[in-house]
Amino acid sequence: MATGWAGDNAVNEQIEATVKEAVERARLRLPQGPGLERCEECDAPIPEARRKAVPGVRLCVACQAAHDEEAGFSAYNRRGSKDSQLR
Template identity: 65%
Template sequence: MASGWAREGAVQEQIDDTVNDAVARARRELAPGGVGLTHCEECGEPIPERRRELIPGVRLCVACQAEADEAERAAAGFNRRASKDSQLR
């Protein structure tokens, strides 16, 4: 069922695109595994050995990872593919 000015199936396409974007983002964030860095690639501070043991492929210290997670959460709430029609409701 089409709604507003949207063509048939457009709403489901938006939902599918949003889910696909989230899956792609999660896959990009997965650690490649193997040996991680000994120093943070953002600030250069040493990464504790225990963190490197627990998170294979770690690249950020705790503080930088927290900042990256917060930035991701702030941007994750927006459906950037939504049409103007759906935003007006």
């Protein structure tokens, strides 16, 4: 296949670079440093294990779940991708 000046793997390299940059931008937006000891919304104590697992945590599990639900965040792929239909 004629690709002109681009190398054989140019498209894949561009996609990988774009994904890498997006991941870096997302990581920069994550909270950093020690987490709060008490939830900033309901003042419930945040367990030390959660503070260690999630750097910069500001919400307890219940408030975080409510926040994610309001934002429409879901950890599940509900689009029914072709790959998930093959399993």
